[in-house]
Amino acid sequence: MLLFREGSREAFEELFSRHHRAVVRFAWRMTGDPFAAEEAAQEIFLRIARAAPTYRPTAKFTTWMYTVARRTTLNYLRDTKEDGEKVPILSEGEREDGVYPVQLPGPDDRNPEQVVWEAQLTERFRTALGELPEGHRAAFVLNRGDGLSYEEVAQVLGVTVQAVKTRIFRAREMLLSRLSEDVSA
Amino acid sequence: MDCRDIRESISACVDDEASPGEAAAVRAHLASCGRCRVLERQMRAVGAGVRQVRGTVPDRFREKVFARLESEGAIPPRRKTTSAAWRWAAVPLAAAAGLGLFLLTSREAVRGPVPPDPATARVETSAPGASSPQGNSAALSSEDREMLALLDILEDPAAFDANDDAEGMELLAPGDSADSPNPPRGGRSEAWPGIHSVS
DSSP states (O other), X not given: OHHHHTTOHHHHHHHHHHHHHHHHHHHHHHHOOXXXXXXXXXXXXXXXXXXXXXXXXSSOHHHHHHHHXXXXXXXXXXXXXXTTOOOOOOOOOOOSSSOOXXXXXXXXXXXXXXXXXXXXXXXXXXXXXXXXXXXXXXXXXXXXXXXXXXXXXHXXXXXXXXXXXXXXXXXXXXXXXXXXXXXXO | OOHHHHHHHHHHHHTTOSOHHXXXXXXXXXXXXXXXXXXXXXXXXXXXXXXXXXXXXXXTHHHHHHHHHHHHTOSOOOOOHHHHHHHHHHHHHHHHHHHHHHHHHHHHHHHOSOOOOHHHHHHHHHSTTOBOHHHHHHHOOHHHHHHHHHHXXXXXXXXXXXXXXXXXXXXHSTTOOTTOSBOOOTTGGGGOHHHHHHO
16 A cells, blocks of 8 residues: 555555455445446445555554545445445344344254255345445454454444444344344244 | 353453453353353354354445545546657667667778778868768668667667668778768767878
């Protein structure tokens, strides 16, 4: 990024090559839609390039990149919402007994039926993920999807580590609750 | 500890983010609570689920991003490939030119300072370094011309002056005419002290 700031196009091309898959994945997980993900991902790289003159290496580049990515997708989702498409917020329906009537595949559960079921489950999971509150979804995606630590997620979201811990726990509960509703229906 | 109070810690344990004390408390609770063991397994599975939502890089994504960046002037323009190609082509051309120089000078070295011919001595005494243009062109082989053309391509006149060297070669050629209409540029024959000593 520092080389790009000094005018090296090759540096930005290298940066793009290294990170574009992660950016597209993040945008996909946050928006849940391929067209929205592409729009958001393009915008993320535009913002990264525009921000180069003011970039300061005070944190890991990826942490800074995800900060840009999260803000960009958040703005994108807000714009979409203003255009009429609602971003649904799931009610936090915690079960009293803490056990959800859903069978989720474990690492040892591999057979053809399981694979088909997993494909269906993945689609339901994607839908449920899109219904999480944005802050919960971002925390959960950054930690479980992109491998950022709670500390790094806290930096990206601008919240405390404890807040990240709570958001990720709540995201898990909401996802399990939603997937259980699908199974019960 | 109550199940409701420990669930958040179970989630942190699944992510390897619990403190040592918290992790110990979770292990102790799970050892005695079947429901929370099921929940712990579900929490792991739902954490893995997010990695199944991968998406794919759209077609021509790179081209689209760079087109937008270039249209905004957000990145420097791509260097022209022609200039890059010329830079690479210059390497073998320079090598060929170097070889040409070597061949020309070594040919002269092989000839060496020839014994003075009366005609040559006359040239030196009457008009130092004189030679004829006809003689120049006759002395250049097609290979020499090719080498000189390469030098012209490199546009480096300081590296080698074709006419001067050709004239120098002619000075050494026996039987050259003394009444040449084109005297050489000054100083060239200074490089061959043997000629001067003859006069």
